[in-house]
Amino acid sequence: MNWDETGPDTDERPHLDDPLDDRLVDAGADGEDTAVEAALRPKDLDEFVGQEKVREQLDLVLKAARARGATADHVLLSGAPGLGKTTLSMIIAAEMNAPIRITSGPAIQHAGDLAAILSSLQEGEVLFLDEIHRMSRPAEEMLYMAMEDFRVDVIVGKGPGATAIPLELPPFTLVGATTRAGLLPPPLRDRFGFTGHMEFYSPVELERVIHRSARLLDVEIDVVGAAEIAGRSRGTPRIANRLLRRVRDYAQVKADGRIDRDIAAAALRVYEVDARGLDRLDRAVLGALLKLFGGGPVGLSTLAVAVGEERETVEEVAEPFLVREGLLARTPRGRVATPAAWAHLGLVPPPHGGKGQQGLFGA
Ligand SMILES: Nc1ncnc2c1ncn2[C@@H]1O[C@H](COP(=O)(O)OP(=O)(O)OP(=O)(O)O)[C@@H](O)[C@H]1O
Numbered sequence: 001m002n003w004d005e006t007g008p009d010t011d012e013r014p015h016l017d018d019p020l021d022d023r024l025v026d027a028g029a030d031g032e033d034t035a036v037e038a039a040l041r042p043k044d045l046d047e048f049v050g051q052e053k054v055r056e057q058l059d060l061v062l063k064a065a066r067a068r069g070a071t072a073d074h075v076l077l078s079g080a081p082g083l084g085k086t087t088l089s090m091i092i093a094a095e096m097n098a099p100i101r102i103t104s105g106p107a108i109q110h111a112g113d114l115a116a117i118l119s120s121l122q123e124g125e126v127l128f129l130d131e132i133h134r135m136s137r138p139a140e141e142m143l144y145m146a147m148e149d150f151r152v153d154v155i156v157g158k159g160p161g162a163t164a165i166p167l168e169l170p171p172f173t174l175v176g177a178t179t180r181a182g183l184l185p186p187p188l189r190d191r192f193g194f195t196g197h198m199e200f201y202s203p204v205e206l207e208r209v210i211h212r213s214a215r216l217l218d219v220e221i222d223v224v225g226a227a228e229i230a231g232r233s234r235g236t237p238r239i240a241n242r243l244l245r246r247v248r249d250y251a252q253v254k255a256d257g258r259i260d261r262d263i264a265a266a267a268l269r270v271y272e273v274d275a276r277g278l279d280r281l282d283r284a285v286l287g288a289l290l291k292l293f294g295g296g297p298v299g300l301s302t303l304a305v306a307v308g309e310e311r312e313t314v315e316e317v318a319e320p321f322l323v324r325e326g327l328l329a330r331t332p333r334g335r336v337a338t339p340a341a342w343a344h345l346g347l348v349p350p351p352h353g354g355k356g357q358q359g360l361f362g363a
């Protein structure tokens, strides 16, 4: 076997205690985020960084509606966690000078819950429905009619005596957000006048997010310091803001509070977020795949046992980003490391490209 000089050292095998609770690079919101996010949220389209296409298209939709004195068409925003869907929904309300009501799919389990919300909307109000793919079926069907005809049928009574009482609704704008656009039934998707798909942000865009947040947080940061954080933020503004706050802590405790490249790099070394944004868990998975299994292919369960994690954790928490980064591939025969993975961990691939790996990525 041809490992690097250190060889596969089982004692080095990582012991991860609940990586889900303390992952700095998790794109989902945690308690601290929710508080800070409100303060860091861009308030209008001009302040909203990146997403040029969505911004331009949405700008037209909103301007045209404003010019007609009408309520804007229903908007669906799809994209990975932390890319700005909630932020954009609030901007839509602000740009339309309309109040916003916020609820979410899981909160609406009965059609009655939805009827109560819909019937209390004001004219022109924006109804933000987060995680719209997680609404119950009956509520979803009620929503179809509400979106199209601004009407709901409220069922009164039970059994054979039940009657449907039609209820007129004021015109409103539904803004739906989903991380899983593919899970939306087509009839629902078709009722949105505009669908914006949010992409991951480029490092340059994330630098702008970081500079903006640093200004709001009153932190001094230079251009290379911001670039250093941006490069590790996995294309996600929420992660960029979170890393910025951790680097700020470090800068305050270990230096004079200013952030430059060295401070940013040193801080993120402490938090174990590497130059590409991989954290402990990601590196553990990749490390096991390379060092214990010669780069694969290896089955998911085996890989999970090797890192001492649940299958689901490896599959749903670590792998998506590794796949996106082109470091790991899911193949019918198992997980396979790409040449970039070897390079990233500074390891030398075995001469024959790992067991059975030939043909997948060349020799
Ligand atoms: N385009 C942007 N410009 C500047 N900051 C942004 C942008 N998009 C998002 N952010 C920042 O990232 C944070 C997370 O954004 P937001 O809550 O809107 O994401 P989300 O898509 O709704 O995530 P989730 O899917 O978890 O609900 C916000 O606090 C905001 O400060």
Ligand SMILES: [Mg+2]
Residues within 6 Å of the ligand: 085, 086, 087, 130, 177
């Ligand atoms: Mg959100």
